[in-house]
Amino acid sequence: MSVELSGEEPAVRGLRERKKERTRRTIREEAFRLFRTQGYNETTIEQIAAAAEVSPSTFFRYFPSKEQLVLADDLDPLLIEAIRAQPPDVAPLTAFRNAVEAVFNQLPAAAMAFEQERQALVYHVPELRSAIGMEMERNIEMVATVMAERVGGTTDDFEIRVFAGALTGAGLAIARITPMNLENIGRMLDLLEAGLPLGHAEPGAPD
Structure with a gap:
């Protein structure tokens, strides 16, 4: 028989987590609606909170700043989980x-569509573009951590950091010029797997 140390039923915790996720999602959706209609710089945290029907203090419980509201990548935890689910013998x-x-x-x-809009905003708002360097460093650490787990290394291993840097750098390089979708990411990975054959036909391209 299991014992709930928190003294709280799992269903109650699950309901609370779903409510928190709905609030977080609403804040982001209302923020992006305001960004579209009046611009990123012209939108205040107070306006976002009012549109989401929460207080500014509630906004800050979910996002430390307006900048971080945009920079937060909700796909990261899904991607990490999916990588960890891959069989250990897969390269x-x-x-x-x-x-x-x-x-x-x-x-x-x-x-x-939301992720593509978020990405476009990061690359077209000067105040957000200045944070791309920090995002790149964060992504390198994220990729290095999950890949170190797979190969039994550490995040400081030279080969792992080169791998993480190549993936992250390539992703950021194409993000400014092309939509984030499965086709474009696949093309990026094809080039990396082929050893970046510059001046030759792109892997998978018709002759």
């Missing part, structure tokens, strides 16, 4: 590709 780059396909194939159209 790291293949495991990443399989994980991306698993996440994107299950992503609702509305969620995909």
